[in-house]
Ligand SMILES: Nc1ncnc2c1ncn2[C@@H]1O[C@H](COP(=O)(O)OP(=O)(O)OP(=O)(O)O)[C@@H](O)[C@H]1O
């Protein structure tokens with residue numbers, strides 16, 4: 187039995203916009219174990235991003251408990267949460283969020299700058315290794331505007347890997363990419379998952395969710411369905427099946 | 435917190451926007467450069483005034499008749515004839531802090547040689563006067579005791595008088611007429627040039643005071659007394675002793691006000707120095723305002739860039755940057771901008787000062803203090819004007835910052 191990485195009980199999140207209260211999450215119970223590749227699905231506005239942001243310690247729940255890697259999030263200060271994001275979490279955003287006019291290598295180094303224990307030599311080595319892991323060893327010194335969308339997302343994935351997090355959180359990470367490039371990213375993530383990384387991936391696309399091991403479906407702030415993926419797709423094989431000269 | 439990392443992060447952020455960083459610095463560069471230049475001009479003019487004053491003799495003390503006026507009311511007896519030679523003799527005896535003392539009588543008029551004439555002044559003095567006023571004997575000789583006692587018709591002439599009356603002819607042994615009295619020229623005064631107020635110090639004739647008193651002015655009193663303190667730090671004592679001596683010579687009662695005034699050169703140096711100090715402060719304040727405007731410019735850009743870089747801040751927070759890290763980044767960016775700008779501004783200011791002094795021939799002095807001050811002010815501005823935007827950046831919520839459109 188794998189150990190539990192994420193453990194959420196009766197998690198609620200309300201937003202107050204003027205007079206109106208938006209119940210974005212209405213009591214979520216969820217457990218994610220080490221080595222899982224979980225798809226969080228649901229229609230727009232169902233609370234997926236809100237959930238992921240709380241899992242990522244970017245936002246605090248209104249009520250409920252959350253344990254990350256055995257640590258209770260409820261009592262932690264702002265700075266402790268930042269430390270946790272730095273050591274235990276990796277983020278991949280839909281819009282890549284790379285620093286412009288900053289090389290791929292320096293972008294990947296970024297999280298390590300906020301870890302005072304890591305010296306510049308180790309920082310460089312780890313960033314190079316992470317870029318190598320996403321297949322971009324030859325693009326290290328390129329600026330984001332010299333890279334394709336897929337390559338930029340790979341840089342972002344390398345950045346999320348570089349601190350060796352216990353879980354990678356991705357929000358619509360393939361949302362801006364075409365089918366082929368999305369599959370390439372999925373192949374990369376499947377490979378990372380194969381090597382033991384726990385990944386939580388928010389998507390509303392059913393065929394993307396098919397690459398993962400488990401699907402959790404949200405609607406209106408509730409989990410309405412949870413199931414293991416039976417006919418799991420293999421991204422590498424699907425890529426081979428795609429016509430080579432596919433255009434747009 | 436790791437300051438080295440913070441500095442690296444800030445440097446990288448500045449490198450990403452080199453041109454904007456430069457434009458931001460421009461205000462500080464100009465501000466600092468103008469402070470340096472203005473202070474250099476102010477200090478330079480102060481120094482040149484002081485130098486010229488020193489050339490007139492810093493130990494110089496004058497006494498002349500007439501009580502001081504306070505609010506239009508004359509405080510003492512103002513008999514213009516109250517000073518006598520006996521006063522000078524008393525000072526010679528009574529005042530150990532005074533090394534030389536001379537009576538002074540003056541007259542203006544035309545000096546005539548043949549068909550040439552020249553408007554000038556004649557000074558009646560004793561032969562200690564040269565020392566007191568820092569005149570030298572260029573050639574020839576000074577007058578003797580005997581010549582003083584016999585109202586001898588002899589004189590020394592300044593360079594300007596020589597040029598205008600004799601041209602290239604050696605005037606020694608020649609005669610010059612002043613107020614119809616023929617005076618034998620026995621010496622030429624060494625050249626002194628202009629004084630601090632632009633007066634030609636070589637446009638004069640010096641003769642024994644007895645000669646001027648008896649033969650030219652037909653008076654028995656003296657017009658003023660010139661003295662010099664034995665040393666610069668004896669100035670105050672010298673003034674004190676001279677005042678006491680004159681009061682007792684004039685038989686003034688304890689409560690009576692002085693019927694004379696005493697002025698010292700060091701006092702005048704101080705007056706002029708403080709005038710140029712005021713000017714320096716004024717120039718400094720004006721250019722300080724431009725420095726302030728430069729600082730506000732930096733704050734403005736930093737503030738805008740916090741908004742503009744909200745997503746960057748969100749990203750940094752999401753990968754584990756703490757509020758403090760973000761704050762340090764923006765604060766250090768601001769300080770670096772100011773310090774770099776300050777260094778460039780100082781260099782530019784020094785260059786501009788050098789150029790100005792060599793082209794316009796203005797007296798300038800760059801003091802270490804003004805450079806150090808400019809530098810410190812820049813760092814302070816960096817902290818002061820960087821603080822607010824940095825605080826704003828640090829207070830952002832990670833999720834709000836990431837979502838910022
Ligand atoms: N900062 C906020 N302030 C107010 N309401 C918010 C805020 N963030 C989210 N919400 C609301 O919470 C609900 C859930 O939003 P969330 O972003 O989690 O949806 P989502 O499932 O990610 O949708 P999508 O697929 O469109 O990204 C929505 O009704 C949204 O309007």
Ligand SMILES: [Mg+2]
Nearest residue numbers: 234235236357
């Ligand atoms: Mg969303």
